[in-house]
Amino acid sequence: MELAIKIFQFILSISILVILHELGHFLPAKYFKTKVEKFYLFFDPWFSVAKKKIGETEYGIGWLPFGGYVKIAGMVDESMDTEQLKQPAQPWEFRAKPAWQRLIIMMGGVTVNFFLAWIIYSCLSLFNGEQYIDLNKFQNGIGISEAGKKMGFQSGDKIVSIDGKPAERLENASINILFSNNVTVLRDGKEVSFKVKDEGIADVIRQREAKLYITPRIPMVxxxxxxxxxxxxxxxxxxxxxxxxxxxxxxxxxxxxxxxxxxxxxxxxxxxxxxxxxxxxxxxxxxxxxxxxxxxQKGMAKVVTNKHYSFGESIPRGLERTIEALTMQVKQFKIMFNSKIQGYKNVGGPIAIVKNMPVDQSADGSFSINWPAFWSFTAMFSIWLAFLNLIPIPGLDGGHVIFTLYEMIVGKPVPQKVLENAQMVGVIFLLGLMLLIFGSDIFKIITNKF
CATH class of the missing domain: 2.30.42.10 (PDZ domain)
Incomplete structure (x- = not known):
């Protein structure tokens, strides 16, 4: 039952995000009178689960639940369907539209993802507030694991700042430290700054203890x-x-x-x-x-802060949380491609995501959805999709944006053959990335490292 609820949450979250992301492309395309041939939730190689044609657009649900797409006429996309591109451009095709219109169409999905996360985080702040472990209440300093010691911390340290910014929340600090250049702590009454060592970061990531290597120091009662x-x-x-x-x-x-x-x-x-x-x-x-x-664990209650927000406060707080989540996605690439840390070995795919989906367990052992946690995950994942799609790789929105900006600056479009070849390279890269992610999940299952 627990697994079924987790799978349901994953599919529900993905469905919401995919539909809204693709609407971000679909609506401006229709507004600019561009023909949209397909609008699909999930991918449909070889066959679809359901489909219906309404007007000029085929709406459907694919069987591969790892995304979705809109197929816009006259555009080189992941389908690599270039037959119609051999004919003269038609007024209703994507390639016939002015560059600024094409840019709006391509940025629509990312824009929707950003504003969706902002709305969700604002609503969570308004209706649920925020509960966090307050570093300022750590009267006895921090307790650390062996990995924390390797990073340069000592038991009893009080974290003052991370990269010069005051540290307040343990949940944020324990993640931000992994991406930081330096940390300042209060140690034996003196402020000490040091660079976090990659050896300790590698241990934290490998052992999946990002929230455990730093804890409040509590008496051993x-x-x-x-x-x-x-x-x-x-x-x-x-x-x-x-x-x-x-x-x-x-x-x-x-x-x-x-x-x-x-x-x-x-x-x-x-x-x-x-x-x-x-x-x-x-x-x-x-x-x-x-x-x-x-x-x-009664001492833990003393370091917890509950913060509530009014309607006026929740909107800027929602934006702040959205930017924090986006910044986190950017920083994670630093770890993924750090040769010393080898973070790419610990990437997780759909199986890892499903395993970590939040659920509540009642006293009688039954499971239910933790809705605040679900929406928090959805907001975070929405930002992740926005960031991923902004990467300037052909095959992603960011790749199309780069080519369009080039055209707007230079004054002439990128040759069609270059677009096709770049798209092919991008598709191969993305397939390789998916292979790495799925391979990582499968390896962890085989080696029982989940």
Missing amino acids: IDSLVTPSAKTSGLAVGDRVISINGQKTAFFDEAGTILSQNKGKTTVVEVERNGTMQTLASVPVDKNGKLGVAVD
């Missing part, structure tokens, strides 16, 4: 005893762990390294219980480096 060995170890609910094997572990993050060094062994644990210190001489550590206890 035992909330429950989970395993049988923990229940017979002498530990008790409410104990505050002070040290392990003589090494100070006042905070939860400090315990991880010490415990990992003592996997499968017994340790000496000092705890504070009811105001008095007690020493437990033989506490077992399991093979995973765990004590078998759950830590009290």
Whole structure:
């Protein structure tokens, strides 16, 4: 049931985005009296699931749910149908229209994606507000994983700024740090700036712990005893762990390294219980480096901020979130093509997206759609489509835009043969990119790395 809901959300989100994106091309094309031969949700190689011709346009649904398209007469597109281009241009063809009209038609999809994300983010800010983990409330600084240490952080650091911009939200900061040039922290009462090391970034991406390598520092107070060995170890609910094997572990993050060094062994644990210190001489550590206890998370509530927006505030906030999402997409290319980090090895395709679609689970075990999370994902994905289509690669909107701008600047169109060859190169590149993405998904399934 959970998988079915995730697949439904993915298809619903893609359908909304594709239809609106293609409408962004379709409507200005019709306005400029350009013939649109096809309008399809999803791709239809060899056959379509459904189709109906209304006027001059065939509307349909394809069977391959990875996009959609409008086929505009007189335009070299991914179909590579060049037969009609061998004939003289007709007034109703794309190639016969002025360059400025063609530019508007090609930019329509990206424009719709941008404004759709803006509208969604504005509505989310207005109706749901925003809840985030506030870095300014980290009284004890940050706890970090081994990957975080490799990046240059130390436990107890307080993040001040990222690339000179104040850091406020952990959710944003933990991602922005991966793309940053330098980070400033408050360490031992002094501000320290450093360049984040690629080695640590590579570990974060490889281990898929982008939201976990930095955490609030919370006292290691035992909330429950989970395993049988923990229940017979002498530990008790409410104990505050002070040290392990003589090494100070006042905070939860400090315990991880010490415990990992003592996997499968017994340790000496000092705890504070009811105001008095007690020493437990033989506490077992399991093979995973765990004590078998759950830590009290009540301290987390103290670092959470809930922010609400009025109608007037939600609109600029929606634009701000849209620009933040767009900036994030641009920055991700820095990691994808960084030879040291090799981010391309961790790209995810439709299978990865479906796996990470948000769902709610009720007390009885049933699953349902988390609508705020769904719309947040849709807005983010809309911006991703806008960014992807703006890349100046033949076969994408950005490629057509570049050729049209060239014509407007130079005063003469790009030769038809050049357009056809460029389109072919673009299609081959995009097919190769899709092969990489699908191959990455399949490899992760085979190696059980999802």
